[in-house]
Amino acid sequence: MNDHASPFNHRPLAPSHLQISPPVVVDEDKQSNDKGSKPFDICTPKLNRCVVLKASLFVKNREKRKEMTQTKERTVLRPGMVLLKGYISIRDQIKIVKVIRELGLGDGGFYQPSYDEGAELQLKMMCLGKNWDPQTSRYLDQRPCDGSSPPEIPSEFVDLVNSAVHESNSITKPSNSKPIPSISPDICIVNFYAKNGKLGLHQDKDESEESIRKGLPVVSFSIGDSAEFLYGDESNVAKAKKVVLESGDVLIFGGKSRKVFHGVASIDPNSAPSLLVEETDLRRPGRLNLTFRQY
């Protein structure tokens, strides 16, 4: 278990004799709601649940053991940028996927975003709190493509963001760098990356001038398959540093790193924890990323 208190109320996990379906072959990149049709489902529909997996208890115990023995490394990647490895417990990851799946199927749920010139982003997206529009790079209360309003950010997510920022400050040495300011997140951009998912190097700079000036951090939760994450001082992949973001990792960039260039080069298919996949039916390959910001 993680040593911080979980903001989620947990009920016991599903019984050990979970029924799981054989792999369903779907081209996730094509499974989108092209404007107007139904939202994208980040979980594989339970089509043909006929294989009874008796080994599920074994898998659960193995994941628990892994979680308990995993070193919870906390690394300052650069001033203002902190990586908390394995910060989100497997139970909280499961909860987050379930909550996001439900929100993602409703009004303002997952859709296929595209840029102004018409090129599609290599991911599915939904926003909570305020909608970020890739066509105009602005935040609005409604999504221009369908007029939907983004769902609210669940309070448990906010609690987890706050505890992560607090944790990141417990390792940064105040003599070397200023503490990362805490935030009241009012925006969460949720990305789902399927097999060819990626995101080019960019800066997060569409929040208010004040938010960026104060170095209010972006707090990122990674869940599901691992990703190769790039970051650096310029929009140049060759010069960017790389770090693998795994399920449960929290990355925080604020202060001097608030405008760091960053992006996702690729995802590592089927690297998600098996318990997470079993309990949620999260699509494979699949990576969920939530970035919290304060406007």
Ligand SMILES: O=C(O)CCC(=O)C(=O)O
């Ligand atoms: O998926 C990630 O790790 C990064 C997402 C991101 O940079 C963004 O949504 O602005």
Ligand SMILES: [Fe+2]
């Ligand atoms: Fe970003």
